[in-house]
Amino acid sequence: MTDSLKNLKLVNKNAFQHDLIEWFSNEQRDLPWRKDKNPYKVWVSEIMLQQTRVDTVIPYFNRFIEQFPTINDLADAEEEKILKAWEGLGYYSRVRNLQSAVKEVKEKYGGKVPDTKEEISTLKGVGPYTAGAILSIAYGVPEPAVDGNVMRVISRILSIWEDIAKPSTRKTFETAIYELISHENPSYFNQALMELGALICTPTSPSCLLCPVREHCHAFHEGVENELPVKTKAKKQRQVQLAAVVIRESEKTVIHKRASSGLLANMWEFPTVEVTSPFMFDKSYVEALMMEELGIEVKLGQAVGKIEHVFSHLKWDIQVFDGVLKAPIKEDENLKMVSPEEIVEYPFPVPHQKIMKQFYNEE
């Protein structure tokens, strides 16, 4: 693994830093989280940007900061509100961890985001990348912030052939960045690597002729920029068959809150059960499951449609039924009857938003 950094000492460090930072100074995108270096805003942006595209994040970031302008505002918010603000972004534990961490900053650090690697890394949801990003961008600390962009860019610059899909590989790149990072401007150095990965040094067909650090790039000189980075393939999603019911009772419908851990934790949904093998979508079977698992006595009507939704690791195939209650539900924290006006206040995952749109709200 040390051998994969054999080109590290061959890089003209000062020239590389200069070319990279100069390019970023001139070409960086105008993004809302780049307006100031407020550690809280930097933090929020970095959590949102995890595995999520810039264009997707922008409107969420603006709304989130407007709704929760400070650490105190977020710390004091109801979980339902923060999940609603995150609705549609995915990876919902990110925002629950963020609020948990923000509460800790409020209580243990007097509301000031920690500025050391050791302290900030103890916060929920702040891993090696996010710690380095906040420290370098908000506080000017020369720590690496190794994300997918950085691994791709540096794998090409240094011609590193380690598999970037393996968790242990990140350390190789951190070692490289510790050596290469500008101590005069660690913020721009880290952001420039990511910006370069996003705009120039893209996964397929990188624009090497436009690259400000082309002359420092070993992969370009060896003509192997399209072979790097090495990344093993992800395995296919597992299929899950679900039955959901849209219950109509005098202009209202029944919604259910999911478990507090696991997939889509604490999000709301139309009553849903997983069905397996032979009896797949048999109505009386689904009715029995609804009673056993959710305590809902429902009479299923027509199968009104089908929703398909692909997650990173599984695929939902939802058969949607119409239905009416055979007996009133016992409303509690996790089971409610709501009107069309009320339902919009609850956070729903996208597949159930699709159900709402197609089979409940829409005419």
Place this chain on the structure above:
DNA sequence: TACTCGTGGTT
């Protein structure tokens, strides 16, 4: 380590 955890845009 390998798996879990979302979503939407690209190829």
Place this chain on the structure above:
DNA sequence: TAACCAAGAGT
């Protein structure tokens, strides 16, 4: 269309 991809972290 299916696969791939995007500023990862928790377990």
